[in-house]
């Protein structure tokens with residue numbers, strides 16, 4: 001047996017996490033905040049962070065314009081703003097998109113480089129320290145180095161991440177998710193769940209990541225009936241914890257085929273990320289049954305469901321509302337083959353196989 005584990009993010013979890021940990025924000029004299037068009041304000045997180053910075057006598061500048069599926073060129077421009085502000089560190093507030101954008105901004109703020117160089121994970125001037133304050137429970141981005149960018153040059157999403165892009169501090173307060181609409185709660189919860197599930201499946205899984213992901217799957221299995229009923233008020237803390245556990249796990253295992261094959265649904269049709277993952281899940285389970293039956297049984301055992309029960313659950317709860325253009329499947333398949341997630345799965349990785357899978361998903 002051989003494995004490693006290195007997790008550099010300081011975690012503070014609980015209601016009041018920002019107010020109670022203001023001193024942890026003393027990472028410099030000038031903070032540049034990156035948040036969404038609504039999420040920062042609507043959740044109350046932006047006001048709490050600004051109050052904490054003010055109390056610590058840290059100057060701040062706020063960019064409130066990150067939309068869904070952040071664009072690498074936009075992040076480059078915002079990075080230039082942070083550089084002009086002479087930011088010492090970057091604070092990301094929001095769901096996956098603003099948190100992922102904050103990582104890119106932290107790179108571009110320290111390095112005036114072309115967009116494509118972001119994906120090399122090699123930056124001459126390092127990366128500014130990153131603080132993450134999630135306002136959804138799904139992405140786990142606060143606990144990973146990964147950032148998923150929309151890159152229009154290659155017409156898909158592309159990710160980057162290395163030890164340099166882990167947040168140095170994550171402040172997780174479930175209060176910020178209390179007012180999330182049910183649809184976003186469900187979609188983000190499915191993203192968190194898929195991280196935990198895929199972490200078990202990944203060929204990079206280790207006993208330490210298994211400890212995290214098995215435990216998270218057990219907890220998620222218990223709340224699935226209540227999530228389906230839409231009775232989510234009492235699940236907020238639990239969902240944020242599961243999201244965190246999944247994040248720490250995938251920070252080491254990466255995601256797998258489910259994420260890779262779902263990306264085009266989001267890029268080309270705007271399907272929310274968690275929903276797209278869940279929609280392709282029944283096909284993914286079939287692949288695992290054929291090529292990774294032991295790990296599939298392990299993941300299902302932790303969740304407390306059979307393959308058929310899990311497939312039926314997502315089919316009931318995660319429909320999509322578009323009909324794809326089938327002539328796009330060869331391109332989608334090529335993009336899936338280029339993703340690391342497919343290689344992490346231990347199943348076939350050739351584009352022609354993925355083309356068949358897309359045909360099966362949308363038959």
Ligand SMILES: [Fe+2]
Pocket residue numbers: 139191195259273
């Ligand atoms: Fe995800």
